[in-house]
Amino acid sequence: MRYEIPYNEIKTSISGKEFKKIAIQLPEGLKRYGKEIIQKLEKEVEKELILSGYPCYGACDTKDKELEKLGIDKIIHLGHFKIPFKQSIETEYFPIKSNLKIKNTLEKTLEFIDKNEIGLITTPQHIHKIDKIKEFFKNKGIEAKTSKGNKRITSEGLVLGCNFSAAKIKQKETLYIGSGEFHPLGVALSNKSKVIAANPETNQIKEIGYKNFIKKRYSIIGKIKDLNDFGILISTKKGQIRYNLAKKIRKIIEKANKTGDLIAIDDVLPNELINFGYEAYVNTSCPRLSIDDYNKFEMPIITPNEAKIAFGEKDYQKYEMDEF
Amino acid sequence: MRYEIPYNEIKTSISGKEFKKIAIQLPEGLKRYGKEIIQKLEKEVEKELILSGYPCYGACDTKDKELEKLGIDKIIHLGHFKIPFKQSIETEYFPIKSNLKIKNTLEKTLEFIDKNEIGLITTPQHIHKIDKIKEFFKNKGIEAKTSKGNKRITSEGLVLGCNFSAAKIKQKETLYIGSGEFHPLGVALSNKSKVIAANPETNQIKEIGYKNFIKKRYSIIGKIKDLNDFGILISTKKGQIRYNLAKKIRKIIEKANKTGDLIAIDDVLPNELINFGYEAYVNTSCPRLSIDDYNKFEMPIITPNEAKIAFGEKDYQKYEMDEF
Numbered sequence: 165m166r167y168e169i170p171y172n173e174i175k176t177s178i179s180g181k182e183f184k185k186i187a188i189q190l191p192e193g194l195k196r197y198g199k200e201i202i203q204k205l206e207k208e209v210e211k212e213l214i215l216s217g218y219p220c221y222g223a224c225d226t227k228d229k230e231l232e233k234l235g236i237d238k239i240i241h242l243g244h245f246k247i248p249f250k251q252s253i254e255t256e257y258f259p260i261k262s263n264l265k266i267k268n269t270l271e272k273t274l275e276f277i278d279k280n281e282i283g284l285i286t287t288p289q290h291i292h293k294i295d296k297i298k299e300f301f302k303n304k305g306i307e308a309k310t311s312k313g314n315k316r317i318t319s320e321g322l323v324l325g326c327n328f329s330a331a332k333i334k335q336k337e338t339l340y341i342g343s344g345e346f347h348p349l350g351v352a353l354s355n356k357s358k359v360i361a362a363n364p365e366t367n368q369i370k371e372i373g374y375k376n377f378i379k380k381r382y383s384i385i386g387k388i389k390d391l392n393d394f395g396i397l398i399s400t401k402k403g404q405i406r407y408n409l410a411k412k413i414r415k416i417i418e419k420a421n422k423t424g425d426l427i428a429i430d431d432v433l434p435n436e437l438i439n440f441g442y443e444a445y446v447n448t449s450c451p452r453l454s455i456d457d458y459n460k461f462e463m464p465i466i467t468p469n470e471a472k473i474a475f476g477e478k479d480y481q482k483y484e485m486d487e488f
Numbered sequence: 489m490r491y492e493i494p495y496n497e498i499k500t501s502i503s504g505k506e507f508k509k510i511a512i513q514l515p516e517g518l519k520r521y522g523k524e525i526i527q528k529l530e531k532e533v534e535k536e537l538i539l540s541g542y543p544c545y546g547a548c549d550t551k552d553k554e555l556e557k558l559g560i561d562k563i564i565h566l567g568h569f570k571i572p573f574k575q576s577i578e579t580e581y582f583p584i585k586s587n588l589k590i591k592n593t594l595e596k597t598l599e600f601i602d603k604n605e606i607g608l609i610t611t612p613q614h615i616h617k618i619d620k621i622k623e624f625f626k627n628k629g630i631e632a633k634t635s636k637g638n639k640r641i642t643s644e645g646l647v648l649g650c651n652f653s654a655a656k657i658k659q660k661e662t663l664y665i666g667s668g669e670f671h672p673l674g675v676a677l678s679n680k681s682k683v684i685a686a687n688p689e690t691n692q693i694k695e696i697g698y699k700n701f702i703k704k705r706y707s708i709i710g711k712i713k714d715l716n717d718f719g720i721l722i723s724t725k726k727g728q729i730r731y732n733l734a735k736k737i738r739k740i741i742e743k744a745n746k747t748g749d750l751i752a753i754d755d756v757l758p759n760e761l762i763n764f765g766y767e768a769y770v771n772t773s774c775p776r777l778s779i780d781d782y783n784k785f786e787m788p789i790i791t792p793n794e795a796k797i798a799f800g801e802k803d804y805q806k807y808e809m810d811e812f
Contacts, residue, residue: 195763196765198763199765202749206749216751216752217719217721217756218753229553229556229557230553230724230752232553397541400554400555405557407559425537426536426539427538428511428538428540428542428554428555430554436543437541440519440522440539440541
């Protein structure tokens with residue numbers, strides 16, 4: 165397995181007498197280990213264990229209210245760091261450590277780094293190596309700086325798809341260790357600076373520019389202006405509820421003499437949006453959906469910030485990623 | 489519009505002072521009217537209205553616990569008859585009447601009816617015509633009999649995808665008015681008798697046999713026997729929770745020296761099942777999934793009854809549809 169599952173910690177956590185039915189939540193990338201995990205735990209713990217089969221896209225994507233219906237009294241959430249909000253069932257988060265060796269990847273980043281100071285950020289699966297990464301760069305004469313971020317961030321140097329606060333260091337260059345382009349793009353937009361993305365899985369290093377991205381989004385914003393009929397998506401995932409923001413966007417849309425209807429949603433499935441038949445959607449739930457998954461949808465799906473720009477409530481030069 | 493939306497009744501229902509935020513739930517086939525419905529109501533009622541964007545496949549598929557998170561205090565559920573169970577938010581059901589003229593379809597069924605007594609069943613959208621249908625047949629010298637069904641059925645002659653109790657009339661022939669083949673197939677299996685399915689949308693009449701269907705399912709049951717690793721799906725949709733049945737199935741699977749893990753799920757999405765990687769699934773949620781949607785899944789997905797047959801807990805000659 166590419167990951168270290170903290171079996172002992174999980175066992176300690178669920179073996180308390182008070183818990184009877186325990187649900188295990190896994191993000192999509194870890195679901196294939198669910199069978200192995202539950203079967204191993206079942207052998208060692210005398211408890212009723214149940215896998216959560218809901219899609220799970222982050223620490224914000226919990227299903228306490230739903231699992232309550234089955235009498236679940238403890239949730240083990242694997243693969244993410246805790247986001248501080250109340251849940252109706254006691255929930256413990258166990259981030260999962262990647263086993264990948266990253267030294268080669270770090271060596272390769274040296275060609276891309278121009279300064280002797282960089283900002284450093286990474287994702288939950290690599291964060292346990294952050295001190296070693298700093299040491300690696302220190303030995304090369306480069307200071308890798310991290311930041312605590314805001315209260316949604318529980319581990320220094322961590323970035324989430326909706327929160328780049330730990331990247332806001334006054335550095336001209338930032339190094340991102342992890343996969344995908346969404347996080348480093350968010351950082352580049354947030355800092356308006358150079359970001360080097362190093363992917364330890366593929367061993368590829370890439371400089372991430374944000375200017376082409378902004379151009380593309382402006383073309384979408386341009387189309388939006390001429391449409392009349394908007395669905396405004398409000399997530400009911402615990403960590404993504406932004407009802408007031410949705411109502412604010414509705415007011416902006418109505419001020420522009422257009423229609424905006426509120427839609428409560430959990431997973432934003434393309435078919436459901438087609439069924440409703442709105443010309444476009446403003447998405448106040450997970451920002452990644454509007455950006456990374458844009459092409460999955462048949463109609464435009466934009467962020468609240470983009471809606472503000474489209475309807476003149478925000479200066480078009482102040483494009484920013486949707487964060488919360 | 490092909491349907492009659494009971495605007496006045498809905499308005500009366502939501503205009504009570506105590507309700508502030510009202511959610512509107514629509515089944516998939518009615519979602520495209522959601523925009524029209526909410527916009528019309530918003531003009532006439534001073535309330536905050538929000539569409540439920542969750543998939544909705546029946547009266548059992550409610551989202552009270554989820555909508556609670558947004559402070560919703562009333563749910564208007566369109567398109568289904570009430571199923572009697574408690575919900576955490578006051579919920580009112582408004583079945584929707586189809587406007588389709590069905591006289592031609594009824595005339596056409598006469599060629600298929602051999603007896604002067606038939607059982608009569610239909611779906612929520614046509615049930616308001618049931619007395620007229622009876623009258624039509626009476627004038628032709630045929631007595632069309634209906635039954636109250638069990639407590640899950642709130643309107644005489646109504647069939648649901650998980651409940652054919654209103655079809656259990658001691659009749660040799662049953663007439664089903666509605667679309668799709670799942671309901672009449674369920675009735676045929678349930679009564680082991682001839683069922684005539686009349687579709688008012690296409691004006692097609694068809695006799696529904698169940699023998700080929702059983703053959704196909706036996707071939708699936710045959711494959712299941714040789715597999716070792718089962719996921720047992722438990723729905724968290726209010727009207728589909730069958731935790732005890734799932735545990736019973738697990739015991740049967742374990743008795744056969746195989747592994748069965750419990751999985752809590754809402755919408756049963758093919759990708760999620762692939763992610764978990766079980767060889768096959770036993771589905772205790774909506775029965776229609778295992779039958780109608782069987783081909784959407786890459787691995788076998790069977791009903792609890794089929795699992796019982798596969799593992800020798802039930803006589804293979806006693807095949808029956810999964811009902812609850």
